[in-house]
Amino acid sequence: xxxxxxxxxxxxxxxxxxxxxxxxxxxxxxxxxxxxxxxxxxxxxxxxxxxxxxxxxxxxxxxxxxxxxxxxxxxxxxxxxxxxxxxxxxxxxxxxxxxxxxxxxxxxxxxxxxxx
Amino acid sequence: xxxxxxxxxxxxxxxxxxxxxxxxxxxxxxxxxxxxxxxxxxxxxxxxxxxxxxxxxxxxxxxxxxxxxxxxxxxxxxxxxxxxxxxxxxxxxxxxxxxxxxxxxxxxxxxxxxxx
DNA sequence: ATCGAGTACTGTGCGTGATACAGTACTGGG
DNA sequence: CCCAGTACTGTATCACGCACAGTACTCGAT
Numbered sequence: 001x002x003x004x005x006x007x008x009x010x011x012x013x014x015x016x017x018x019x020x021x022x023x024x025x026x027x028x029x030x031x032x033x034x035x036x037x038x039x040x041x042x043x044x045x046x047x048x049x050x051x052x053x054x055x056x057x058x059x060x061x062x063x064x065x066x067x068x069x070x071x072x073x074x075x076x077x078x079x080x081x082x083x084x085x086x087x088x089x090x091x092x093x094x095x096x097x098x099x100x101x102x103x104x105x106x107x108x109x110x111x112x113x114x115x116x
Numbered sequence: 117x118x119x120x121x122x123x124x125x126x127x128x129x130x131x132x133x134x135x136x137x138x139x140x141x142x143x144x145x146x147x148x149x150x151x152x153x154x155x156x157x158x159x160x161x162x163x164x165x166x167x168x169x170x171x172x173x174x175x176x177x178x179x180x181x182x183x184x185x186x187x188x189x190x191x192x193x194x195x196x197x198x199x200x201x202x203x204x205x206x207x208x209x210x211x212x213x214x215x216x217x218x219x220x221x222x223x224x225x226x227x228x229x230x231x232x
Numbered sequence: 233a234t235c236g237a238g239t240a241c242t243g244t245g246c247g248t249g250a251t252a253c254a255g256t257a258c259t260g261g262g
Numbered sequence: 263c264c265c266a267g268t269a270c271t272g273t274a275t276c277a278c279g280c281a282c283a284g285t286a287c288t289c290g291a292t
Contacts, residue, residue, distance in 0.1 A: 011279050012249070013220045016128025024228050034240050035263055043227045047219075053200055055277050056241070061278095063277080079240030098228055103163075104129045111159045112140050112214055127250055128278075134250080143261055150269050170250050172270070177249090193267030 020097040032081035136213040148197035
């Protein structure tokens with residue numbers, strides 16, 4: 001790539017949303033770690049990546065909290081792939097987090113309008 | 117109030133937005149610290165507070181970075197009041213942060229839609 | 233054949249921001 | 263007279279995201 005392109009998505013703005021984002025990606029189907037990484041990178045139009053280190057730490061945390069389960073899957077190329085599957089608890093947390101996000105978004109939108 | 121009411125606005129969701137929120141509140145007029153605190157608490161409908169300690173730390177950071185200036189004002193009741201005033205640099209950062217927020221919000225909204 | 237780039241995962245250590253907790257000082261109402 | 267509210271300050275802690283580093287495999291180009 002030619003440019004890092006003045007990343008508008010600062011790390012701290014992502015903070016706290018990473019779990020929800022990962023759970024969201026896993027909602028439709030099981031996916032392996034690197035796939036989730038690529039899916040998120042693509043969803044931002046390549047404008048931003050959540051760093052691998054961040055994501056793999058997130059997977060560990062989600063698993064520790066029982067929100068996802070993992071299993072080794074058939075590797076076609078490259079390294080072995082560890083797949084993640086959302087548990088019922090994970091689904092519940094996801095829905096709660098989405099609700100929290102909606103609330104937060106509206107509140108911030110509302111406050112920022114004051115300064116206009 | 118009777119209830120802490122299962123705070124849906126977790127600290128980490130606010131993370132990184134505090135500076136912008138404070139700058140926003142200061143956009144219209146100079147305000148003193150505790151006033152900003154109350155303004156934010158009210159803007160969230162009392163559902164959430166950004167903690168005093170967090171805000172005062174934010175004021176210090178903003179001042180250190182030259183985004184706000186402070187001066188002691190006439191105290192009518194309670195303790196002395198330190199007023200904050202946005203600098204031109206602060207205004208510039210505020211506008212950039214609002215733009216960043218809009219981008220971030222849309223990206224997160226977009227990703228979370230995947231899991232629907 | 234071998235070298236680098238891409239795929240795929242793991243681990244350590246650091247910086248930053250939000251908070252808990254604690255403390256100072258003044259004022260007005262019960 | 264004391265407590266609650268107003269108003270500000272400081273210290274220590276914790277979690278998250280990231281930089282950086284490393285392992286291991288595969289495929290295409292040289």
